[in-house]
Amino acid sequence: MTERGATEDVLPEQGLSVTEAARQLSVSRVALFRVLHGKAAISTDMALRLEAWINGPTAETWGHVQADRDLWQACQRPVTRHCIRLRRDHANTDSSISHTHHGNGRGTRVRSPSVAAPV
Incomplete structure (x- = not known):
């Protein structure tokens, strides 16, 4: 969520500042500010509020x-784009081929699971 979407739509519509909205939500101003500015995720608790x-x-x-x-x-x-490309490559080849897994920092050989390419 960005501040533009939230503050330009909801907060002014209600005539509220971030401080007042945070008070009504029973959260800190900083917590609400961080969500509005995309610096923090909307937690389950915040979603319920x-x-x-x-x-x-x-x-x-x-x-x-x-x-x-x-x-x-x-x-x-x-890194994610690289992983997606690897998954697509593996979907087009034999899934039993081993590859070097670099995620654990030890270069351990692991078997690739059969993963379908995203559509």
């Missing part, structure tokens, strides 16, 4: 919004 406070999205919807944002952010990282 938002659902109760805003007559609109459910806690489940807030959770989906956060999951979508997390997935988008992960896909932007070069």
